[in-house]
Structure formats: C-alpha cells, structure tokens
Amino acid sequence: RTVYVNGDYVPEAEAKVSVFDRGFLFADGVYEVTSVLDGKLIDFDGHAKRLERSLGELEIGVPLSREDLLEVHRQLIARNELTDGLIYLQITRGAADRDFIYPAADTPQTVVLFTQAKPGLADSPVARTGLKVISIDDIRWGRRDIKTVQLLYPSMGKMMAKAAGADDAWMVEDGVVTEGTSNNAYIVKNGKIITRHLGTEILHGITRAAVLRFAREAQMEVEERAFSIEEAQDADEAFITSASSFVTPVVEIDGATVGTGKPGFVATRLREIYLDESR
Numbered sequence: 143r144t145v146y147v148n149g150d151y152v153p154e155a156e157a158k159v160s161v162f163d164r165g166f167l168f169a170d171g172v173y174e175v176t177s178v179l180d181g182k183l184i185d186f187d188g189h190a191k192r193l194e195r196s197l198g199e200l201e202i203g204v205p206l207s208r209e210d211l212l213e214v215h216r217q218l219i220a221r222n223e224l225t226d227g228l229i230y231l232q233i234t235r236g237a238a239d240r241d242f243i244y245p246a247a248d249t250p251q252t253v254v255l256f257t258q259a260k261p262g263l264a265d266s267p268v269a270r271t272g273l274k275v276i277s278i279d280d281i282r283w284g285r286r287d288i289k290t291v292q293l294l295y296p297s298m299g300k301m302m303a304k305a306a307g308a309d310d311a312w313m314v315e316d317g318v319v320t321e322g323t324s325n326n327a328y329i330v331k332n333g334k335i336i337t338r339h340l341g342t343e344i345l346h347g348i349t350r351a352a353v354l355r356f357a358r359e360a361q362m363e364v365e366e367r368a369f370s371i372e373e374a375q376d377a378d379e380a381f382i383t384s385a386s387s388f389v390t391p392v393v394e395i396d397g398a399t400v401g402t403g404k405p406g407f408v409a410t411r412l413r414e415i416y417l418d419e420s421r
C-alpha cells in the first residue's frame with residue numbers, strides 16, 4: 143500500500159511518524175473516514191468541512207487546502223487502485239517535547255492518510271440481516287462534536303458488545319441515547335424518523351446530514367430529539383448511519399427485538415436512496 147505522510151507518498155513499510163507526535167502522546171489530533179465506492183469519493187465536501195471545524199475548535203492549524211486534500215484522496219485512490227473501501231485521514235498538532243502546554247503555533251502538523259480496501263463495502267451482509275446492539279453508559283468527554291482520535295472508550299464499547307454476542311453498542315447518558323460507538327443512532331415510529339438533535343454530545347455525522355436531507359426530500363417525517371433505550375425497543379424500526387456503514391438496520395437492542403426483528407422498510411429505503419444518490 144502507498145500511504146501519504148507529510149507531503150510524501152511512500153510505501154507503508156517506510157512511513158514514519160515521530161515518537162514525540164502529540165497524536166501518540168496526548169491523542170491531540172483529529173481524523174476523518176471517507177468511503178470510496180467504485181473509485182468515487184462519497185461526501186468529500188462534508189468531511190473536509192467538518193475536518194476544518196474540528197481543527198479550528200482545537201486551535202490546530204489547517205495544513206492543507208480543501209483542493210490539496212481532495213488531490214491527496216484522488217492520488218491515494220489511483221496509486222492503490224482502490225475500488226471500494228475507506229480513506230482514513232489524521233491530522234495531529236505535530237511533534238514536540240512532551241509538555242501539556244501546546245507547542246509553538248508554527249510547529250508543523252502531522253498529516254497521515256491511508257486507504258483500506260473493503261471489497262463489496264456497499265453490499266455487506268449485515269445490511270440484510272440487521273445489527274444487534276447493547277446499551278452502555280456514555281462516559282466519553284463532553285466535546286464529541288470534535289472528531290478527535292480519542293477512541294479508547296468506543297473501542298471498549300465494541301469489545302463489550304462482542305463479549306455480549308452483539309455487533310455494536312449505543313451509548314446512554316442521562317437516560318437517553320447519545321449515539322453508537324462509531325455511528326449515529328435512529329428509531330422509526332409510525333413512519334417518523336427520530337434521531338438525537340445536534341449538540342456537543344454527539345458527532346455531527348456527515349452521513350446523518352445527507353440521510354436526513356434525502357428523507358425530507360422524500361416527504362418522510364423527521365424529528366430531531368433524544369430517545370431512551372425503552373422507546374427504541376418499542377419502536378417499529380431502528381438503524382445507524384456512518385461513512386463506513388451508510389444506513390444499516392438495527393434489529394435487536396439489549397436482547398429485545400425491534401419491530402419484526404427484520405430490517406425495516408424505512409431503513410432499507412433510506413439505504414437505497416443514500417447509495418443511489420451518493421454514487
């Protein structure tokens with residue numbers, strides 16, 4: 143694989159980042175994951191915009207213009223002959239002697255991008271059977287709207303789900319669902335799509351924004367508000383969205399079947415619309 147590191151395209155075995163990198167020492171960095179279907183980037187503009195916002199919120203400089211970033215994505219797709227898969231991007235505050243105080247503003251950021259091939263990404267079998275999720279406490283920090291590389295708790299959440307024989311976890315705070323470990327969470331009741339309102343408690347999903355727009359364009363009713371696990375278990379349908387899962391149905395929550403226990407009509411339709419419109 144050819145990866146991108148600080149301006150160079152290099153074989154992955156030769157790619158190097160400093161041991162003093164603040165991403166490594168302090169999780170002082172942000173990331174994006176953009177999907178590629180049939181060689182085409184999905185929702186690039188949304189991801190680029192959110193990246194700039196994440197960097198701005200943390201006062202990390204923007205090392206590449208949107209045009210240059212797009213060119214790096216295109217180069218990686220071409221050089222790796224990527225058809226279906228993901229592009230991972232990470233920007234950290236850079237390398238400096240270990241200190242809680244940020245290094246000088248002119249410290250170069252560390253920029254890394256690499257591809258992950260995922261043949262058949264858009265026709266994953268779980269989209270046809272649906273996911274089982276468990277609920278766990280949301281004990282993450284309070285700025286989940288910034289896409290930082292602090293992913294230890296989401297990673298632990300997936301491990302807890304796996305240990306419980308489930309596929310993923312939905313996180314709960316103050317009695318209501320915030321989001322999934324790496325996706326936004328939704329339920330459908332009487333035809334209405336319900337998903338948590340935006341705020342600092344969740345990541346503002348790029349897929350979420352696109353899916354809600356398509357839903358409204360298709361005259362589906364959307365309500366942006368929080369919901370509890372009990373309300374979700376009692377819903378007609380449930381689903382998640384993310385750059386890597388698009389729209390994927392959820393059929394079981396903490397052991398309780400949602401709706402018929404099969405992917406619902408709304409989730410299935412939204413997945414079709416999202417894939418049709420984005421490709």
Ligand code: PDD
Pocket residue numbers: 175321322323324325326344345346347348349350383384385386
């Ligand atoms: N995760 N919420 C969280 C906590 C996420 O990590 C993600 C994305 C989302 C969905 O955002 P988007 O639609 O922009 O992908 C919501 C990525 C895919 C990941 O960590 O792999």
